[in-house]
Amino acid sequence: MKRFSLHQFYKDSVATRFLDRAIITLVCLLILLVPLPFGSVEPRSIFWMEIAAGLCFLLWLTKLLFLGDPEYLSLFRQHQKEEREAYLRTPYFHRHPFAGLILQVLTFGKWPRKYEATNLVEETSPEPRLQTKFYSVFRYPVRNTKFELLALALLSVLVFQVLPLPHFVSKILSPQTAHLYETAAQAAETKISFHPISLDAFLTFSKLLEYTAYFFLYLVIINGVPSNDYYRFILIAVLGSAAFQAAYGLSEFYTGHQHIFAFKKKVNFDVATGTFINRNHYATYLEMSLPLLFALIAGYLHQAGRGVWRSLKERIGRVLENEGTKVLLLPLITMLIPVAIACSLSRSGILFTTVMVVTFFLLYGLLNKGLSRNLFVLLLFFLGAAVALGVIWEPLFARFAKISTEFTAERARLLLYRDTARIFLDFPIAGTGAGTFMQMFPMYRSFIANDIYRYAHNDYLQFLSEYGIVMLFLFAGLFLLILRRLRNLMKRSISRILLIQLGAFCSLVSLGLHSLTDFGIQIPAIAINSVVILALFWRTPGAEDKTS
Numbered sequence: 001m002k003r004f005s006l007h008q009f010y011k012d013s014v015a016t017r018f019l020d021r022a023i024i025t026l027v028c029l030l031i032l033l034v035p036l037p038f039g040s041v042e043p044r045s046i047f048w049m050e051i052a053a054g055l056c057f058l059l060w061l062t063k064l065l066f067l068g069d070p071e072y073l074s075l076f077r078q079h080q081k082e083e084r085e086a087y088l089r090t091p092y093f094h095r096h097p098f099a100g101l102i103l104q105v106l107t108f109g110k111w112p113r114k115y116e117a118t119n120l121v122e123e124t125s126p127e128p129r130l131q132t133k134f135y136s137v138f139r140y141p142v143r144n145t146k147f148e149l150l151a152l153a154l155l156s157v158l159v160f161q162v163l164p165l166p167h168f169v170s171k172i173l174s175p176q177t178a179h180l181y182e183t184a185a186q187a188a189e190t191k192i193s194f195h196p197i198s199l200d201a202f203l204t205f206s207k208l209l210e211y212t213a214y215f216f217l218y219l220v221i222i223n224g225v226p227s228n229d230y231y232r233f234i235l236i237a238v239l240g241s242a243a244f245q246a247a248y249g250l251s252e253f254y255t256g257h258q259h260i261f262a263f264k265k266k267v268n269f270d271v272a273t274g275t276f277i278n279r280n281h282y283a284t285y286l287e288m289s290l291p292l293l294f295a296l297i298a299g300y301l302h303q304a305g306r307g308v309w310r311s312l313k314e315r316i317g318r319v320l321e322n323e324g325t326k327v328l329l330l331p332l333i334t335m336l337i338p339v340a341i342a343c344s345l346s347r348s349g350i351l352f353t354t355v356m357v358v359t360f361f362l363l364y365g366l367l368n369k370g371l372s373r374n375l376f377v378l379l380l381f382f383l384g385a386a387v388a389l390g391v392i393w394e395p396l397f398a399r400f401a402k403i404s405t406e407f408t409a410e411r412a413r414l415l416l417y418r419d420t421a422r423i424f425l426d427f428p429i430a431g432t433g434a435g436t437f438m439q440m441f442p443m444y445r446s447f448i449a450n451d452i453y454r455y456a457h458n459d460y461l462q463f464l465s466e467y468g469i470v471m472l473f474l475f476a477g478l479f480l481l482i483l484r485r486l487r488n489l490m491k492r493s494i495s496r497i498l499l500i501q502l503g504a505f506c507s508l509v510s511l512g513l514h515s516l517t518d519f520g521i522q523i524p525a526i527a528i529n530s531v532v533i534l535a536l537f538w539r540t541p542g543a544e545d546k547t548s
Contacts (some may be wrong), residue, residue: 005222009141010063019063019064023220024230026056028237028348030217032533035089035241035285037526038260039276046206046524050213057216060224064140073140080136137424141220145538150477151215157470158208161433162201167427173197174430199440200435207434210524214531221535228497235292235500238532242289242335249274249282255341272343274524283341284520288529290353291360293334295503298364299496300330327545348517356510363502367494413457419444420456423465431468440465454517464521485538497540504537511521 008018028474030052037045058363078223086482091267093100093112100112135148151479156376171178173195185192198204250257258265268279276282341349422444439455445453458461463471486505492498511520511530520526 001354005072006143009068009076011069013067016063016067020061020224020230021069023056023059023063023224024233026052026059027217027221027532028233030056030528031234031237034243034528035245036261036275039278039281039285039526040524040528041098041134041277043206048211049524049528051208053213053217053220054315056220056224061407063224064142065520068140076134076141077136077139078135080139082202086363113261113547116422142219145222146481147218147478147534147538150481151211151218152475153470154467154474155208155211157210157467158204158434161198161204161210161430163198167193167195170195170197174427176426177430177432186526196433197430198436200433200436202432203435203439206371211434213413214527217528218535219529221532223538228541231497231536234532235536238529238536239292240287240527241335242337245274245276245282246286246333249340250336250343252453276523278517278523279344280346280348280464280514281523281526283344283346283521284511284514284518285343285526285529286337286341287349287353287356287510288526290334290337290531291356291412291503291506292500292533293330293503293508294360294364295499295501296496297330297334298368299499302368302494303496307443314503322394348514352513353509355513356506359509360503360506363490364499366490367502368496377479408483413448415447416453416456417458417461420445420458420461420465424461424468427465427468429468431464431466433469434466437462455522457518459515459519459521462522482537501537501540504533508537 016176034040034045034049040046040049051336087095103112104110133144135144136142165173167178167181169348170181177197177199177270180199181192181195196204252274253258253272258269260273265273265277267277271279273279273282274285276285336355341353420437420440422439423437437456438452441456460475463475482505486502487497487502489505508530511526514520521530
């Protein structure tokens with residue numbers, strides 16, 4: 001049977017090449033420019049980010065609808081039709097194993113039962129499966145990574161939160177929300193018949209637009225990157241932005257200038273923050289790029305020794321001979337970024353960077369057993385250097401020495417988490433509405449503080465309080481998808497692209513850990529970076545575009 005390929009689906013024409021270059025230029029500009037205006041936390045910066053992401057999506061949509069080969073499009077539609085018919089003939093729980101798993105947990109394994117005898121009917125013929133590499137969206141091919149379903153579910157929750165619902169429906173779904181609207185109506189001496197679940201529909205709608213822009217960007221990178229060259233451009237943009245942030249932050253820190261371009265900093269004079277206001281966000285942004293740098297260096301070393309056994313010194317010599325100064329730049333940036341993270345004095349950034357580095361070295365050691373000894377020596381050296389820096393450098397040592405007091409004294413971070421959990425318990429089903437934490441938290445704050453808490457300093461708790469129990473399932477689904485993807489990657493033979501994807505996984509691990517103690521995902525620059533890295537993690541250019 002003739003094979004379907006995205007590369008062959010898009011006709012090689014002047015219009016296609018123009019759109020590809022326009023898309024990749026916009027994506028790279030987004031990656032490079034979004035961190036510059038204070039991490040794009042201001043509404044005007046978010047607006048322009050959304051416009052750029054929407055334009056990228058429209059360009060990709062134009063390419064999908066008008067520049068595809070009709071012959072390959074009909075081939076794709078025929079494949080989808082045949083596989084759909086075969087897929088629907090299979091038993092329900094074979095098609096939906098996750099639903100079967102949930103029912104088994106709820107019924108303590110009694111139902112649905114798995115009959116092993118059915119495997120003896122025809123051992124040689126595999127079960128028909130639905131096309132897993134592409135969706136058929138209005139009968140057009142769109143890559144399927146399963147993450148799209150989670151993203152659409154999240155956006156659907158936000159749409160539901162802003163829709164005006166009958167008051168009696170609100171009473172059923174969220175009695176506390178209905179009570180607050182009733183109280184407001186009584187104070188205004190009016191009656192209320194319809195109202196949204198969100199307690200501030202404007203803020204929730206703003207979040208809907210912002211998250212839609214992230215989703216558009218993910219779709220564009222997953223579907224619109226046609227070759228390895230464009231994949232490299234995106235990777236270079238991510239690393240180039242991190243290198244600039246590290247260099248700029250260190251220059252402002254060591255010179256004592258402490259400005260963000262023309263604006264004089266009002267806080268965090270004693271640390272490096274780059275173009276970010278918060279040192280933790282600066283550290284989060286940098287730590288996400290570090291495993292990608294390790295992956296690039298490991299990829300060069302692997303390529304230098306491919307096909308013949310070479311020692312580590314021989315590989316380094318061959319890489320320097322072939323690549324020259326381009327490769328020397330990578331170790332320089334790799335040393336620059338950890339120094340910048342240390343100068344941010346972000347305890348979470350330093351700890352989670354260490355965890356991320358250990359994770360990458362362990363995964364790389366599992367893939368490439370020939371270099372395991374050297375890898376573990378490097379790992380021990382890195383850990384020793386990190387511990388020595390923390391002990392010798394007095395400002396860093398003082399920061400870590402204050403951990404216990406900051407969790408128990410006036411700042412009361414644990415109380416903040418507890419009060420955020422109380423919001424979730426009062427609004428468990430539908431939440432308070434995306435973006436409403438700052439408005440709701442004063443009603444639940446049980447401690448006295450001078451700070452205004454705009455965020456919960458724990459993304460997971462804040463999402464639960466704003467979105468309700470559905471976020472628990474979305475988080476579980478995302479973690480399972482990422483682990484499943486990692487398992488599939490670990491089965492493949494080692495390559496430079498595979499190493500970059502392992503680096504992307506470690507970046508996502510560091511972000512996930514940092515979200516336990518901070519609110520980095522709420523910052524558009526970090527969110528854009530995480531979406532791009534997530535797309536790099538799932539996207540294997542040239543190898544996964546085909547299906548028979």
